Structures are given as structure tokens and as C-alpha cells.
Amino acid sequence: MLKITNLTATVDDGAKIILNGLSLTVPKGEVHAIMGPNGAGKSTLSYVLTGRDGYDVTDGTVTLNGEDLLEMEPEERAAKGLFLSFQYPLEIPGVPTLTFLRTAMNAQLKARGEGPISAPDFMKKARAIGKQLKMTPEMLRRPLNVGFSGGEKKRMEIFQMMMLEPSFLVMDETDSGLDVDALRIVADGVNALRSPDRGMLIITHYQRLLDYIVPDAVHVLSGGQIKASGGADLAKTLEKEGYDAYV
Amino acid sequence: MFDVVTHLPHRGLEEWKWSDLKSTVEAQKPDDLSQPMQVDIAARDGLTVTHTEPTDGLDAMTNMAAILSSGTLTVRVPDDVRHEQPLKLTDLRSGNAQIVIEIGKDASLSVEEHHSADAGFVNLDVRYIVREGASLTRSVVTQDGADVIRHVRASVTLWADATFKQTQLTFGSALTRLETRVACMGKVSVEMSGAYLLSDKRHADITNYIDFATPGSTVRDAVAGVVTDKARGVFQGKFNVRRPAQQTDAVMRHDALMLSDTAKINAKPELEIYADDVLCEHGNTIGQLDEQAMFYMRQRGIPKAQARALLIEAFVVARLGEDEAMVALVRDWLDGQS
Ligand SMILES: Nc1ncnc2c1ncn2[C@@H]1O[C@H](COP(=O)(O)OP(=O)(O)O)[C@@H](O)[C@H]1O
Numbered sequence: 001m002l003k004i005t006n007l008t009a010t011v012d013d014g015a016k017i018i019l020n021g022l023s024l025t026v027p028k029g030e031v032h033a034i035m036g037p038n039g040a041g042k043s044t045l046s047y048v049l050t051g052r053d054g055y056d057v058t059d060g061t062v063t064l065n066g067e068d069l070l071e072m073e074p075e076e077r078a079a080k081g082l083f084l085s086f087q088y089p090l091e092i093p094g095v096p097t098l099t100f101l102r103t104a105m106n107a108q109l110k111a112r113g114e115g116p117i118s119a120p121d122f123m124k125k126a127r128a129i130g131k132q133l134k135m136t137p138e139m140l141r142r143p144l145n146v147g148f149s150g151g152e153k154k155r156m157e158i159f160q161m162m163m164l165e166p167s168f169l170v171m172d173e174t175d176s177g178l179d180v181d182a183l184r185i186v187a188d189g190v191n192a193l194r195s196p197d198r199g200m201l202i203i204t205h206y207q208r209l210l211d212y213i214v215p216d217a218v219h220v221l222s223g224g225q226i227k228a229s230g231g232a233d234l235a236k237t238l239e240k241e242g243y244d245a246y247v
Numbered sequence: 248m249f250d251v252v253t254h255l256p257h258r259g260l261e262e263w264k265w266s267d268l269k270s271t272v273e274a275q276k277p278d279d280l281s282q283p284m285q286v287d288i289a290a291r292d293g294l295t296v297t298h299t300e301p302t303d304g305l306d307a308m309t310n311m312a313a314i315l316s317s318g319t320l321t322v323r324v325p326d327d328v329r330h331e332q333p334l335k336l337t338d339l340r341s342g343n344a345q346i347v348i349e350i351g352k353d354a355s356l357s358v359e360e361h362h363s364a365d366a367g368f369v370n371l372d373v374r375y376i377v378r379e380g381a382s383l384t385r386s387v388v389t390q391d392g393a394d395v396i397r398h399v400r401a402s403v404t405l406w407a408d409a410t411f412k413q414t415q416l417t418f419g420s421a422l423t424r425l426e427t428r429v430a431c432m433g434k435v436s437v438e439m440s441g442a443y444l445l446s447d448k449r450h451a452d453i454t455n456y457i458d459f460a461t462p463g464s465t466v467r468d469a470v471a472g473v474v475t476d477k478a479r480g481v482f483q484g485k486f487n488v489r490r491p492a493q494q495t496d497a498v499m500r501h502d503a504l505m506l507s508d509t510a511k512i513n514a515k516p517e518l519e520i521y522a523d524d525v526l527c528e529h530g531n532t533i534g535q536l537d538e539q540a541m542f543y544m545r546q547r548g549i550p551k552a553q554a555r556a557l558l559i560e561a562f563v564v565a566r567l568g569e570d571e572a573m574v575a576l577v578r579d580w581l582d583g584q585s
Pocket residue numbers: 011012016018036037038039040041042043044045054
């Protein structure tokens with residue numbers, strides 16, 4: 001379970017408040033969507049959850065399965081099972097995708113006190129998931145994300161997510177840059193990961209993705225706070241009426 | 248007695264403004280400054296070794312190598328002989344030496360100059376003559392102690408259709424200067440790469456001068472630098488393209504990462520072009536590790552030190568090349584930093 005209470009975060013040494021007393025609980029096994037206008041603080045929330053530098057948490061708490069996330073380094077949070085699918089995935093020149101991913105996987109296993117995955121097991125898994133996501137072997141051989149289109153990068157995020165099998169995943173505008181076919185492939189992957197042990201937070205600006213991944217709850221984020229919450233149909237209302245009522 | 252110190256190059260000279268050899272020698276007082284270096288090169292099939300007259304030259308460093316050595320050694324590969332096994336010049340660690348290596352027409356040789364010294368002064372002057380159609384592959388690694396002063400000057404003369412490939416990796420010392428002077432005397436092909444990785448108060452200088460006398464040569468020169476602590480990296484690169492050297496295609500790059508605020512990098516890439524139909528470029532960047540990439544890697548679970556090492560390794564390998572032994576040395580250095 002992810003539990004965010006009264007989270008307040010600033011940038012520029014406190015000069016600018018971006019998250020302003022945000023509270024939200026995502027129980028195990030549930031998929032929640034966060035929707036909101038541009039500049040609402042959606043990506044900021046994803047970065048504060050994962051521990052990126054440059055944001056100061058001035059108030060509030062965040063726990064994942066009862067453990068204080070805010071005290072942990074980004075890599076410790078990852079080892080606890082927190083995964084962020086970035087709105088803008090990075091290119092890492094010179095580091096082949098599978099080398100990168102295997103390093104990440106083994107680092108997480110090590111942090112959890114487990115032994116590394118064997119090379120054949122890793123390759124077998126990579127091939128199976130790559131096939132499911134319709135990725136070419138060539139894409140997996142290239143340096144991570146280098147020369148990829150926006151949509152390919154998003155698919156690569158989902159590939160990593162399915163390989164790492166996180167216990168809580170945050171997806172930041174994973175749908176942007178995807179055409180309808182890619183959207184369906186990605187949604188199938190995400191749906192396959194739905195399980196009673198796994199929570200998901202899906203950040204999106206449009207409700208399009210939510211036609212494929214039906215959420216248990218929808219929240220409206222605006223001005224750094226959750227302004228409204230509801231069921232899956234709230235997304236449809238927002239699509240029709242926009243965010244004007246919440247800004 | 249010939250007073251060597253007064254002749255040493257110093258920061259008052261344009262080519263030495265960032266690598267003050269004289270004051271480093273004055274501070275370190277190496278006792279082998281005027282000594283000859285012990286060099287043994289064994290003759291083998293298709294390779295002769297003779298003692299020849301020394302050649303003096305450009306400045307005090309070459310003159311010292313010529314005068315203070317125990318005689319110039321000349322290695323010759325006859326025409327058409329292509330060597331599979333490299334010639335190893337390893338662990339030249341004290342004093343002055345001059346070596347001439349001549350590769351005959353359509354012959355080939357690779358030379359490994361891998362050195363590590365604990366202390367002292369090393370001045371090595373190597374003159375390569377690569378005849379028509381011949382090829383030279385040169386790999387240089389220096390892993391010296393912090394007090395070593397090392398100067399290596401390779402003067403490479405390339406005749407028509409020669410190829411020259413060079414890879415250099417240095418971890419610096421009190422002062423290390425790896426200077427390569429290439430004269431392109433015909434249409435030739437040159438690929439040079441290099442890297443310096445420096446910690447503590449180490450200093451390394453990679454200086455590459457390439458002179459184009461004739462049309463049609465292709466040159467690629469890429470140097471990567473990584474400096475941390477109070478180390479200092481120096482890159483000087485120059486293409487001198489003379490009027491007849493039309494259709495020269497030459498690119499020079501220096502890219503460096505500064506991992507601490509107290510480290511220093513000085514870089515001077517220069518083009519001097521007198522021909523009008525050429526494609527010459529130079530580029531120079533000095534930056535920090537990409538913090539966004541660092542965060543991305545850490546978000547996937549890779550610990551900070553490992554993420555740094557992976558990014559730095561990728562940065563260096565992209566420029567230095569993928570020679571396995573060199574990559575392993577880069578990794579060892581990175582392991583020692585975390
Ligand atoms: N590091 C930062 N420095 C200054 N302002 C920032 C920083 N990060 C985000 N912001 C600002 O905070 C607000 C919320 O940004 P963001 O979280 O990216 O919104 P969303 O993802 O909802 O579009 C925007 O006004 C943005 O300009």
C-alpha cells in the first residue's frame with residue numbers, strides 16, 4: 001500500500017511550492033489514476049516519490065507498505081519495488097539496454113539479499129517479454145533508448161517494468177507518443193501485471209489510456225492537491241468537461 | 248657537465264604553458280634526469296635491431312634523448328613483412344632513450360608501449376617511419392606512480408598509402424606528457440584515440456600535432472578526459488594543413504568530464520589551414536556527469552557509485568575504443584575511485 005499524507009514539496013530552495021498538502025492512498029492490488037491539467041504537479045509527485053534531487057519535502061509523509069520512503073535513496077526505493085515509468089525517458093549512450101537492465105536487476109536482488117539472476121534465465125525472460133511487446137532484438141541490443149522514437153522509449157519503459165516486476169508502479173504519461181496499436185500493446189503489458197500484491201498509479205492528461213487500463217479510482221490533481229476523487233467514470237466526465245472546475 | 252635543468256621546457260613556452268616540465272623537475276629532483284635508459288629489443292624473424300647515430304631535433308627533450316641515451320636503437324621491418332605478434336616496449340621506467348622504428352613498404356607492425364614506473368624521470372623519443380603502403384598500430388598505456396615524470400614523444404612520418412592507428416591511455420603522474428607528431432607525406436589514413444583518467448594531484452597532457460603536406464589524407468583524433476580531486480588534464484591538438492594538402496578530411500575532438508570542482512582541464516584544439524578545399528573540424532566539450540541519467544539509473548536500482556562508474560566507462564569507451572585490455576584498466580581505475 002502506498003500512503004501519502006499531507007505531502008508538501010518545494011523547489012528553488014523553498015521559493016516555489018509545487019505540491020501543497022497532497023494526500024492519497026493506493027491500497028495493494030488497486031490501480032489509481034491521477035489526472036490533471038499541465039503544470040498541476042503530476043510529474044513532480046512522481047519525482048518526489050522516487051527521490052529525485054532538487055525537490056524539498058517540507059511537510060508530510062510517504063510510506064510504501066509501512067516503510068518511510070522519504071528517508072531512502074532512490075536506489076533503495078527501487079529495491080523496495082518502486083518503479084517509475086518516466087514521462088521523458090533518458091538516453092544512456094554507450095550502455096547497452098540489456099547490460100543496463102541486468103545490472104539494475106542484480107543490484108535490486110542484491111539489496112534484497114538475493115543472489116543474481118543467471119545470464120540464460122535473464123535472456124530467456126528478456127526474449128519472452130520483448131516478443132510480447134513486439135520489440136525487435138535490434139532494439140534491445142542498442143544503447144539504452146539511443147535513437148529511439150518517443151513511442152519506442154515508452155515501450156522500453158514498459159519492457160523494463162515487466163522485467164523488474166516492481167511491487168508498486170508509477171506511470172507518468174506513458175500514453176503520450178503512442179499510437180493506438182502501441183497503446184494496446186502497452187496496456188496489455190500493464191494489465192498482465194495487475195495482481196493482488198501490486199499497486200499502480202497511472203498519471204495521465206487524457207483519459208484515452210484508461211479505456212484500456214480500467215482504474216479502481218480516479219483523482220484530480222490541481223494546484224498541488226487532490227481536488228476530487230471518484231470511480232472510473234470521473235475520467236470520462238473530465239474528458240468532456242475539462243479541468244476548469246478544479247483550477 | 249651539461250646542465251640539463253636549464254634547458255628543460257617550461258610554462259613560458261606556448262607549447263608547454265600548461266605542463267611546466269622544468270618546475271616539476273625542480274620540485275621532484277629525480278636523480279635519473281641525465282641517465283641513459285636501459286632498452287633491450289630482441290631481433291626476431293623479419294625484424295632487425297641495430298645501433299645508429301642519434302638524431303637531435305626540435306627541442307631539449309629530443310636532444311636529451313639523443314645525447315644522454317646509451318645510443319639510438321633502430322628497429323627495421325623489411326618491405327612486405329606483416330607481423331602478427333606485436334613488438335612490446337614495456338616498462339621503460341628511468342632515464343633517456345631514443346628509438347627509431349622503420350616499417351618497410353607494404354609491411355605492418357603493431358607496437359605496445361606499456362609502462363609503469365614507481366618514481367623517477369623518463370624521457371622517451373620514438374621516431375616511427377612508415378613507408379609507402381605500410382601500417383603501424385601503436386598502443387600506449389602508462390600506469391605510473393604519483394612522483395614519476397614521464398615525457399614520451401612519438402614522431403610519426405607517414406608515406407603514401409600508409410595507415411596509422413593509435414590508442415593511448417594514461418593515468419598521469421606528477422607530470423605525464425604523451426606527445427604525438429604526425430607528418431602526412433602522402434595520402435594516408437590516421438585514427439588516433441586517447442584517454443586520460445586522473446585522480447589526486449595527477450597531471451597528464453596529451454598533445455597531438457598533425458601536419459598535412461599532400462592531398463587526400465583522412466584523420467580522426469578523439470581524446471576523452473576524466474578528472475577528479477585536484478588533478479589536471481591537458482589536451483593540445485593541432486592540424487596544420489599546408490597549401491598542397493587539398494581534400495584533407497580531418498576531425499579532432501576532445502571531450503572531458505570534470506568530477507570535482509577542484510580539478511582542472513586545459514584544452515586547446517587548433518586548426519591552421521592554408522588549403523581551400525578541405526573538410527576540417529574540431530570540437531571540445533568539458534562537462535559534468537549527466538545528473539538526469541544518474542537519477543534514471545538509480546531509479547532502476549543501480550547504486551550511485553555503480554551508476555557513476557557505468558556512465559564514465561561508457562563515456563571513455565565511446566572515444567577510446569573497445570580494446571578489452573584497456574577497458575579493463577579503465578574499470579580498475581573506476582573501482583579504485585568508489
Ligand atoms: N525543478 C523545478 N524548478 C522549478 N519549477 C519546477 C520544477 N519542477 C517543476 N516545476 C514547476 O512545477 C509545476 C508543476 O510541474 P510538473 O510537476 O511537471 O507538472 P505536470 O506534470 O502536472 O504537468 C510547473 O509549474 C513547473 O514549471
